[in-house]
Amino acid sequence: MANSNSLPLYERVKHRNTLQKVMEFIILFLLLSLLVYRLLSFNNHGLSWSIAFLCELWFTFSWVITMSNKWILVDHKPYPDRLLQWVPKDELPAVDLFVTTADPELEPPIITVNTVLSLLAVDYPTDKLACYVSDDGCSPITFYSLVEASKFAKLWVPFCKKYSVQVRSPFRYFTNNSTLSGINNTSSMEFKHEWKRVKDEYEQLSSKIEDVVRKSINPSDIIECDFSVFSNVQRNDHPTIIKVVLENKEAHSNRSVPHLVYISREKRPKHPHHAKAGAMNVLTRVSGLMTNAPYMLNVDCDMFVNSPNIILHAMCMLLGSKNENENENAFVQCPQVFCDGLKDDPFGNQMIVWWKYVGQGVSGIQGPFYSGSGCVHTRKVIYGLSPNYVKVEETNAKNLMNGKSADEELLDVFGKEFTKSAADALNGKAVCPDTLTETIEAAYQVAGAGYEHGTQWGKKVGWMYGSSTEDALTGLSIHNKGWRSIVYAPDPPAFLECAPTGGPAVMTQQKRWATGLLEILLSKNCPIFGTLFANLRFRQCLGYFSILSWGISSVLELYYAALPAYSLITNSYFLPKGQEPAYYILAAVFLIYTIYTSSEYLRTGQSIRAWWNNQRMGRIISMSAWLFGFVSVILKLLGISETVFEVTRKDQSTSSDEGTEDTEAGKFTFDQSPVFIPPTTMLFLQLTALATALLGLQPPARDGVESGSLETMCSVLLVVCLLPFLKGLFGSGKYGIPLSTIFKSAVLALFFYTLCRY
Ligand SMILES: O=c1ccn([C@@H]2O[C@H](COP(=O)(O)OP(=O)(O)O[C@H]3O[C@H](CO)[C@@H](O)[C@H](O)[C@H]3O)[C@@H](O)[C@H]2O)c(=O)[nH]1
Numbered sequence: 196m197a198n199s200n201s202l203p204l205y206e207r208v209k210h211r212n213t214l215q216k217v218m219e220f221i222i223l224f225l226l227l228s229l230l231v232y233r234l235l236s237f238n239n240h241g242l243s244w245s246i247a248f249l250c251e252l253w254f255t256f257s258w259v260i261t262m263s264n265k266w267i268l269v270d271h272k273p274y275p276d277r278l279l280q281w282v283p284k285d286e287l288p289a290v291d292l293f294v295t296t297a298d299p300e301l302e303p304p305i306i307t308v309n310t311v312l313s314l315l316a317v318d319y320p321t322d323k324l325a326c327y328v329s330d331d332g333c334s335p336i337t338f339y340s341l342v343e344a345s346k347f348a349k350l351w352v353p354f355c356k357k358y359s360v361q362v363r364s365p366f367r368y369f370t371n372n373s374t375l376s377g378i379n380n381t382s383s384m385e386f387k388h389e390w391k392r393v394k395d396e397y398e399q400l401s402s403k404i405e406d407v408v409r410k411s412i413n414p415s416d417i418i419e420c421d422f423s424v425f426s427n428v429q430r431n432d433h434p435t436i437i438k439v440v441l442e443n444k445e446a447h448s449n450r451s452v453p454h455l456v457y458i459s460r461e462k463r464p465k466h467p468h469h470a471k472a473g474a475m476n477v478l479t480r481v482s483g484l485m486t487n488a489p490y491m492l493n494v495d496c497d498m499f500v501n502s503p504n505i506i507l508h509a510m511c512m513l514l515g516s517k518n519e520n521e522n523e524n525a526f527v528q529c530p531q532v533f534c535d536g537l538k539d540d541p542f543g544n545q546m547i548v549w550w551k552y553v554g555q556g557v558s559g560i561q562g563p564f565y566s567g568s569g570c571v572h573t574r575k576v577i578y579g580l581s582p583n584y585v586k587v588e589e590t591n592a593k594n595l596m597n598g599k600s601a602d603e604e605l606l607d608v609f610g611k612e613f614t615k616s617a618a619d620a621l622n623g624k625a626v627c628p629d630t631l632t633e634t635i636e637a638a639y640q641v642a643g644a645g646y647e648h649g650t651q652w653g654k655k656v657g658w659m660y661g662s663s664t665e666d667a668l669t670g671l672s673i674h675n676k677g678w679r680s681i682v683y684a685p686d687p688p689a690f691l692e693c694a695p696t697g698g699p700a701v702m703t704q705q706k707r708w709a710t711g712l713l714e715i716l717l718s719k720n721c722p723i724f725g726t727l728f729a730n731l732r733f734r735q736c737l738g739y740f741s742i743l744s745w746g747i748s749s750v751l752e753l754y755y756a757a758l759p760a761y762s763l764i765t766n767s768y769f770l771p772k773g774q775e776p777a778y779y780i781l782a783a784v785f786l787i788y789t790i791y792t793s794s795e796y797l798r799t800g801q802s803i804r805a806w807w808n809n810q811r812m813g814r815i816i817s818m819s820a821w822l823f824g825f826v827s828v829i830l831k832l833l834g835i836s837e838t839v840f841e842v843t844r845k846d847q848s849t850s851s852d853e854g855t856e857d858t859e860a861g862k863f864t865f866d867q868s869p870v871f872i873p874p875t876t877m878l879f880l881q882l883t884a885l886a887t888a889l890l891g892l893q894p895p896a897r898d899g900v901e902s903g904s905l906e907t908m909c910s911v912l913l914v915v916c917l918l919p920f921l922k923g924l925f926g927s928g929k930y931g932i933p934l935s936t937i938f939k940s941a942v943l944a945l946f947f948y949t950l951c952r953y
């Protein structure tokens with residue numbers, strides 16, 4: 196026993212990559228040479244030269260950060276057997292499971308239901324788990340779906356455990372894919388029989404939900420449950436609704452299913468609700484009163500469990516070290532992996548390479564960024580504790596000297612109804628009440644719209660307010676205290692989710708990210724302060740900078756992309772000429788960068804096409820969604836408008852019937868959103884510039900040197916990147932760019948052209 200105690204519960208696996216690193220240094224050297232070349236020839240050039248220099252300075256700086264981010268890749272390997280030797284199964288720590296949903300239309304309830312069922316069925320003692328669903332849509336349909344799902348769960352959970360089912364979300368388990376469904380010719384009769392029964396039940400469940408969604412049947416007409424609370428509610432103006440959907444009363448029987456609680460927090464037009472961050476804080480408080488588990492797993496409504504052992508594995512990494520002081524891991528983050536992602540990643544948003552090289556790279560520094568979903572948090576850390584923590588009793592004495600008792604202090608921070616629960620959690624001796632309903636009255640209090648007034652929720656404790664990427668901000672505030680975090684990227688992935696498809700959904704998501712991230716950079720939460728005045732490591736700060744600056748790089752990329760067009764139109768140049776040595780510097784950067792980036796795709800098992808799609812979408816997203824993110828943050832800083840959290844549309848590929856493969860799914864789609872104007876303008880601009888050059892309409896070169904081959908090549912390359920938009924000009928329906936967008940873009944392009952010419 197003593198022996199197994201001292202064995203670590205997880206291992207850090209480091210990957211070094213010399214070849215990649217050599218290429219990184221060569222690229223850095225080339226970029227620096229280019230900067231030197233620009234500086235040496237600064238005097239004889241005009242504005243475009245300075246802009247090019249500025250942009251290249253930024254690109255070089257970003258490259259240094261990229262190198263720092265990827266210095267060592269780290270992954271982790273848990274040893275659950277050692278944990279089970281160390282802690283008996285029924286003494287494992289409890290974990291509260293959080294799911295958020297906000298809109299039954301954008302987020303079909305059947306998706307949420309599958310996520311919830313997969314959570315209820317994880318391999319972990321059921322009496323240690325409780326699942327809380329926050330519904331910001333206040334939808335009786337979502338509630339109804341959960342009630343129905345809880346009945347099915349009583350069949351599904353025991354079935355999964357009895358047959359050690361690998362895939363625990365029913366829609367995926369019951370696909371036609373035989374490797375997932377686990378049924379084959381060698382299966383026993385009993386299994387086949389039960390399999391059929393569970394499948395039938397699931398089909399009934401999904402058709403019931405579909406009926407309610409499609410025909411808008413009033414759920415209260417079909418089940419006996421109390422729906423009166425949902426009458427007359429408006430999404431943004433309603434009292435709290437908390438319903439214990441399922442209470443686990445037979446904890447030790449093999450038919451038991453974890454608790455399931457539905458929460459729709461109070462919303463009032465006058466009270467800010469803080470979108471997802473607000474919902475997470477209500478989940479934290481309600482669960483704090485009901486079960487107060489020391490750990491909390493949170494997922495978005497579309498992210499379901501794919502590996503049934505995930506909680507046990509995460510526990511290894513959170514409990515994992517020999518002495519308590521050394522245990523400085525605040526949270527375990529699993530990469531976001533997309534289920535049945537479209538072939539070759541046409542929208543460039545599957546982020547496989549990002550998670551591999553940046554996600555695992557920052558894990559070698561202080562740890563991965565919290566990315567909002569697929570993450571297990573430590574409750575105490577969310578309550579603001581630092582790694583070198585002092586217990587509440589100890590602070591007690593200290594505070595008394597300041598004239599404030601610890602209780603008063605806790606009251607100020609957490610609010611009245613929550614003081615005891617918070618103290619219990621911080622002291623690590625949470626006792627949960629015998630029944631969930633016992634605490635329901637207090638739960639209504641802490642879910643109220645005005646509860647947080649005068650407390651530190653969203654400021655010092657809980658999920659942080661002030662950014663539409665509350666995840667990055669919350670993670671940053673944890674890293675600022677000196678905590679580490681852990682990336683866990685098992686194969687098969689621990690969770691799977693749906694990647695948004697189509698132009699508009701991708702743009703909504705990317706715009707929100709760029710907005711939220713820039714909001715953090717330009718606020719008092721800027722990571723530079725974290726490094727200067729708190730415990731954020733310098734290279735971790737650089738890592739944060741690399742994502743927080745998306746909005747800024749979009750502006751520089753836009754300038755750089757306009758340069759070739761400008762040069763062609765005015766018959767000037769901003770790139771070195773064929774006879775200059777610097778010409779070869781540029782060619783070499785281009786070549787090595789191509790080899791470097793494409794090799795990352797090949798090594799992660801993706802195709803060259805996927806590489807190209809990501810490069811292309813990278814440029815498109817940067818000059819559309821990120822640019823809009825930048826603009827909305829500037830508007831917010833000027834006090835003109837507030838930033839909002841727009842929910843991403845989730846595709847309903849989870850219904851039980853197998854849809855035929857949508858061959859059009861990878862095609863770029865458009866809508867009326869102004870976000871499509873800048874890329875369309877850019878396309879027009881490059882086309883006009885190329886036409887000007889080809890038709891010999893360029894003015895005579897001012898200082899005798901004309902635009903050269905590199906400018907033309909860059910312009911052509913941009914047109915190739917913008918090919919989806921070129922096609923969009925001729926497409927119809929959702930595949931075509933709306934006429935108004937085309938018109939506005941043409942006017943803008945014409946304006947730029949005139950500006951250049953005169
Ligand atoms: O007012 C709101 C808005 C959103 N949500 C929920 O927040 C989650 C994330 O929203 P979604 O539109 O799916 O955003 P994504 O871009 O897919 O999510 C990523 O980015 C977000 C930050 O921008 C993080 O919060 C997410 O966890 C992360 O997965 C969903 O479950 C929503 O139901 C709420 O509960 N209340």
Ligand SMILES: [Mn+2]
Binds near residue numbers: 692
């Ligand atoms: Mn999502």
